[in-house]
Amino acid sequence: MPRVIRRERLVPNIHLLEVEAPEIARKCQPGQFVIVMPDARGERIPLTIADWDRERGTVVCVFMAVGTTTRKLALLNAGDHVPIFAGPLGLPSDTGRVGTVLCAGGCFGIAAIHPLARAYKAAGNRVVVLVDVKADYLLYWRDKLERIADAFVVSSRDGLYGGTDFVPNHIREVLEREKIDRVVAVGCTYFMSSIAEATRPSGIKTLVSLNPIMVDGTGMCGACRVTVDGRTKFACVDGPDFDGHLVDWAELYARRKSYFDDEIRSLCAWEEERFP
Amino acid sequence: MSDQDAKDAISPSLAAEVLAEFEKDWRKDLRRAVPVKERLKTGRQPMPQRAADERNKDFSEVNQGLSAEEAVAEARRCLDCAKPGCIAGCPVRIDIPSFIKLVEKGEFAAAAAKVREANSLPAVCGRVCPQETQCEEKCHLRKATGVAVGIGNLERFVSDYERREGGAVVPPLAPPTGHRVAVVGAGPSGLTVAGELARLGHKVTIFEALHEAGGVLVYGIPEFRLPKSILVAEVAYLERLGVEFRMNFIVGKTATIDDLRAEGYEAFFIGSGAGLPNFMKIPGENLVGVYSANEYLTRVNLMRAYDFPRYDTPVFPGRRAAVIGGGNVAMDSVRTAKRLGAEQALIIYRRSRTEMPARVEEVHHAEEEGIEFHFLTVPTRYIGDEHGRVKAMECLRMELGEPDASGRRRPVPVAGSEFTTEVDLVVVAIGQSPNPLIPQTTPGLGVGKWGTIDVDWATMATSLPGVYAGGDIARGGATVILAMGDARTAAAAMGRRLKNGSAG
Numbered sequence: 216m217p218r219v220i221r222r223e224r225l226v227p228n229i230h231l232l233e234v235e236a237p238e239i240a241r242k243c244q245p246g247q248f249v250i251v252m253p254d255a256r257g258e259r260i261p262l263t264i265a266d267w268d269r270e271r272g273t274v275v276c277v278f279m280a281v282g283t284t285t286r287k288l289a290l291l292n293a294g295d296h297v298p299i300f301a302g303p304l305g306l307p308s309d310t311g312r313v314g315t316v317l318c319a320g321g322c323f324g325i326a327a328i329h330p331l332a333r334a335y336k337a338a339g340n341r342v343v344v345l346v347d348v349k350a351d352y353l354l355y356w357r358d359k360l361e362r363i364a365d366a367f368v369v370s371s372r373d374g375l376y377g378g379t380d381f382v383p384n385h386i387r388e389v390l391e392r393e394k395i396d397r398v399v400a401v402g403c404t405y406f407m408s409s410i411a412e413a414t415r416p417s418g419i420k421t422l423v424s425l426n427p428i429m430v431d432g433t434g435m436c437g438a439c440r441v442t443v444d445g446r447t448k449f450a451c452v453d454g455p456d457f458d459g460h461l462v463d464w465a466e467l468y469a470r471r472k473s474y475f476d477d478e479i480r481s482l483c484a485w486e487e488e489r490f491p
Numbered sequence: 492m493s494d495q496d497a498k499d500a501i502s503p504s505l506a507a508e509v510l511a512e513f514e515k516d517w518r519k520d521l522r523r524a525v526p527v528k529e530r531l532k533t534g535r536q537p538m539p540q541r542a543a544d545e546r547n548k549d550f551s552e553v554n555q556g557l558s559a560e561e562a563v564a565e566a567r568r569c570l571d572c573a574k575p576g577c578i579a580g581c582p583v584r585i586d587i588p589s590f591i592k593l594v595e596k597g598e599f600a601a602a603a604a605k606v607r608e609a610n611s612l613p614a615v616c617g618r619v620c621p622q623e624t625q626c627e628e629k630c631h632l633r634k635a636t637g638v639a640v641g642i643g644n645l646e647r648f649v650s651d652y653e654r655r656e657g658g659a660v661v662p663p664l665a666p667p668t669g670h671r672v673a674v675v676g677a678g679p680s681g682l683t684v685a686g687e688l689a690r691l692g693h694k695v696t697i698f699e700a701l702h703e704a705g706g707v708l709v710y711g712i713p714e715f716r717l718p719k720s721i722l723v724a725e726v727a728y729l730e731r732l733g734v735e736f737r738m739n740f741i742v743g744k745t746a747t748i749d750d751l752r753a754e755g756y757e758a759f760f761i762g763s764g765a766g767l768p769n770f771m772k773i774p775g776e777n778l779v780g781v782y783s784a785n786e787y788l789t790r791v792n793l794m795r796a797y798d799f800p801r802y803d804t805p806v807f808p809g810r811r812a813a814v815i816g817g818g819n820v821a822m823d824s825v826r827t828a829k830r831l832g833a834e835q836a837l838i839i840y841r842r843s844r845t846e847m848p849a850r851v852e853e854v855h856h857a858e859e860e861g862i863e864f865h866f867l868t869v870p871t872r873y874i875g876d877e878h879g880r881v882k883a884m885e886c887l888r889m890e891l892g893e894p895d896a897s898g899r900r901r902p903v904p905v906a907g908s909e910f911t912t913e914v915d916l917v918v919v920a921i922g923q924s925p926n927p928l929i930p931q932t933t934p935g936l937g938v939g940k941w942g943t944i945d946v947d948w949a950t951m952a953t954s955l956p957g958v959y960a961g962g963d964i965a966r967g968g969a970t971v972i973l974a975m976g977d978a979r980t981a982a983a984a985m986g987r988r989l990k991n992g993s994a995g
Contacts, residue, residue: 238745252702258794258803283803299702301739430794430804433700433741434926435710435766436786440777447770447777452927466777469879473779477805484800 216296220273222289225355228280229323230289232262234300237272239264245330246308246424246456249276250432252299253287260284261429261451263401264303265326274300277326283481304432305455308422310334314341314396317389318364319410321347321382321402325356327424328401332363335399341365343389347382347406382406383413395419400459404471411459423459425450427470442466501579505586509578512589513571521592522571535638536565543859547829550714550797553856554618557641559599562648566595568632569640576629577642582976583616585609587626587642594645603653604660606646611686612679612975614654614721615708617647619819620972621850654724661731665692670989673698673756675742675929678706680762680962680974680981682729687982689732693989696756697729698740703793706764707963708971710793711785713823715830716853743928748936748958758957758985761944762978765963766926770919771815775873780807780881784820784920791827809833809916813884815870816840816920817847822854824918825862833916836862841869841889846899867891867902871909873917885911925964933958943967951981959985 221233232251239249248261266275280289291297308331316335320328325346336342344364348354351373361367370385380388389395398421400410407423414421427439427450434452441450442463448454501509512518539555540546546553557565569591577587585606593602606613622628622643633639653659670693674681677699685695703709705722726736742748748759768783770776787806790796794804812828814821817840829836838857840847843866847854858864867889874883888908891900925942937945937954944953944960951959961977963969 238740242745256795256802299739301700301702301741302744304741304744430786430789431701431710431766433744433766433928435768436789437768437770437783438786442777447772466879469779470777472878474805477799481800481803481805485803 216298217300219291219293219295219297221293222291222295224289225277226353229277229353229355230280231265231275231277231326232288232291233273233275234297235272236274236300236302239274239300239302240267240269240272243267243274243303244307245310245334247303247305248432248455249274249300249302250304250429251276251284251288251297253284253291253297255298257287257298258284259299259430259432261304261426261432261455263324263327263424263455265329267330274302275326277323279323282478283485286482286485301432304451306453308334308399308424308456310338312338312340315343315394316340317343317345317386317395317398319345319347319382319386319398319400319402319406321400321406322349322353324400324402324406324424325354325360328399329356329359329363331399331401332360336363343368343393343395345370345382345385345389347371347385347402381409383409386410386413390414390417390419397422398459400424404464404467407459408462408464408467411462411464415460418460421459422456423462424455425457425462425467426455427467428473440470501584505578505584509575509586509589512586513573517596518571518592521595525567527570530568530570531632531636533564533568535568535641536561536644538641538644540856543856543861546715547826547860550830552718553715554647556651557644557648559652562594562599562645563597565641565645566591569595570632572631576631577626577640580626580629581609582625582972583609583979585626585646590649591640591642591645594649599649599652600656603649606649607653607659609979610646610975611683612725612971613646614650615679615717615725616972616975617643617645617650618717618721619708619712621970623851625972654721658724659728661728662690664690664732667694668692668989670694670758671696671756672758672760672985672989673742673748673751674760674762675748676700676706676762676764676962676964677704677726677736678762678764678962678974679708679971680978681706681760682725683975683978684760684762684961684982684985685734686729686732687979688985689729689734691986691989693986694733694735696735696737698737698742698745700739700741701793702738704736704738706762710789711820711823713788713792713827715826716823741928743932748929748933748955752957758989759959760978760981760985761929761953761958761960761964762962762974763926763929763964765923765968767924767942768919769922769924771870771921773870773872775875775881775884776919778873778875778881779879780809780915781873781917781919782807784814784816784824784918785923787824787918788820788827791831797831806831807916809836811835811837811914812916812918813837813839813870813912813914814918814920816922817842817849818920818922819849819853821918821920822849822857824920826857826860828916828918829860829862837914838862838864839868839870839886840864840866841902842899843867843891869902869904870917874911881914881917883911883913884917885909922968923963925967929964941967949980950984951977952984957988
């Protein structure tokens with residue numbers, strides 16, 4: 216079973232998980248994900264690959280502890296094993312040379328934007344990184360991203376890093392300041408849809424990394440169906456990247472919330488079992 | 492009839508083996524011991540099963556298996572024909588009369604070993620094969636009396652006996668050849684190829700994308716029809732043969748066929764299955780509460796959603812559940828919905844009862860368990876509530892027209908017959924397409940128009956040297972036993988190739 220090399224809390228509720236997975240580390244590309252299951256009775260969930268070390272054979276994911284699965288993951292420590300850490304899945308992102316790219320990451324997506332920003336930069340693009348956090352103390356990986364970025368923007372409600380605006384306004388500001396050729400957004404559904412709406416008037420190509428519920432992650436089950444440009448796509452094999460202006464966001468919201476009540480039940484059951 | 496079904500007659504070498512067994516003294520004695528007239532008098536031993544209103548509330552197995560006395564009585568019905576029809580009806584060519592006569596003699600372990608010579612998953616096939624259209628259809632007793640020997644029930648009996656007695660005995664293995672074989676997918680075809688090649692002394696590794704071995708046997712077929720403990724025993728047997736399992740390894744993603752070749756694997760078998768669910772492409776199919784059968788069954792079987800919240804994966808129970816389709820997967824889905832508490836569980840099928848592809852026994856069990864069948868009906872759209880959850884479906888009545896390419900009468904819509912009915916769970920079980928991951932990532936691999944891998948049906952060789960394929964990835968959606976038949980053909984060809992260098 217894959218061994219956990221490191222699990223650390225980056226900021227409250229957001230954790231880093233580094234797992235020994237030499238084949239995945241050798242093969243993975245920006246934009247791909249892994250399917251993780253925390254224990255034998257767990258659920259399979261997709262996590263975007265945030266970094267890797269091909270030499271050491273390790274893969275890094277960053278996640279927010281919200282439901283049963285992620286809380287279980289947040290309790291892992293170096294030396295523990297996870298029964299499933301499978302991938303790399305999904306199509307790699309297109310990170311070719313397009314000019315200036317705005318890479319926007321929100322919450323757990325701040326980490327996921329990292330390999331994309333790095334690849335765009337390596338391909339010769341000017342890279343503007345925008346990170347969105349609810350509060351200043353939730354900002355992580357600033358150094359890592361600032362090293363890559365030609366310009367770095369923080370969107371926070373606290374104002375320590377300047378401004379208390381919501382992310383669409385920050386996007387509009389960036390678009391006013393300079394010519395952006397592409398926007399890439401990774402984060403929660405709300406974050407990505409609000410960015411897609413902010414760029415819709417200008418028509419700037421906006422790629423989003425969708426995060427629907429998945430089971431197998433290999434195209435077998437179809438749980439991750441999303442409607443893009445009126446056609447059904449499987450996010451696991453046709454994505455996860457899609458044109459944000461063509462995604463049926465209302466459907467994605469509804470499907471993401473499919474098991475809302477069950478998620479609460481599951482969490483209560485797990486807490487009762489663990490903390491009687 | 493296509494190329495893949497054309498292997499009808501049994502080979503001369505097998506015919507000779509069967510005849511040699513037939514002429515053994517003990518067989519003659521047994522034939523003489525009970526006159527044919529006597530054999531014809533006995534009725535088929537019914538399969539003991541749990542009461543319908545008890546079993547439709549849990550996931551324990553429905554069929555309980557024949558007792559030793561019942562099995563012997565059933566075996567006595569077999570006339571031990573000089574020219575048996577049953578063997579040619581079996582895609583893996585089990586010497587059926589020989590194993591049945593061993594049962595009649597009370598030598599159950601020997602009977603199990605006889606089955607295992609041709610079939611590496613007998614406990615599975617005894618439960619899920621469509622015997623009524625295969626071996627039992629060709630049974631001469633059926634032709635004489637209308638009721639075939641219960642071959643499937645006997646196969647199940649001997650394999651269950653073998654497992655209870657400590658599992659299959661590992662046959663003498665050929666000395667290690669040093670050749671390495673990669674098998675993609677731990678489903679029925681992959682497990683079969685692995686077993687055959689391991690016995691020849693080759694080092695076999697099975698790469699499986701999911702976390703449990705079995706493929707459709709574990710994610711698709713429910714516990715009440717095929718208990719998981721059976722798969723566990725079969726996997727343990729293969730491990731005793733020296734087969735290595737690499738789980739959570741997605742060939743095409745974690746490593747490609749070319750990567751594995753570079754690592755030293757010399758021959759490949761692709762049994763990656765029909766892992767891409769079909770939808771009807773009608774409005775509302777992405778509403779919450781509309782599942783593919785693959786997702787629905789995977790949640791319940793592989794992920795144990797029936798034991799939620801002890802297991803973390805949820806599934807909608809549904810109050811009025813509609814399952815679209817008439818095959819075995821549809822029967823499994825609708826009986827699962829009933830077990831998860833649906834007050835009403837419906838089959839919606841566009842043709843009539845006679846065209847249903849499901850096994851007769853499954854349809855019968857479903858009816859006993861209170862499943863409602865709505866024939867000549869097809870959904871045209873699903874209607875959602877304000878939260879995007881399915882609350883109703885609109886359907887159209889059909890009538891049967893002229894036969895189509897499959898020989899079944901084509902359903903034709905009845906104009907103006909639209910009606911709406913309330914549903915809160917829909918499972919779409921209208922078939923699967925081949926999973927595209929390997930064709931997409933294997934340059935040079937010939938693929939047909941429906942996404943199936945092209946093979947030479949005589950050897951199951953693909954367009955790439957040393958790469959073979961079988962089961963649903965080559966057929967596009969068939970049965971466990973046909974996949975296993977492909978696997979035996981492929982294993983024989985792969986064995987020849989490895990033995991002769993790359994010439995085979």
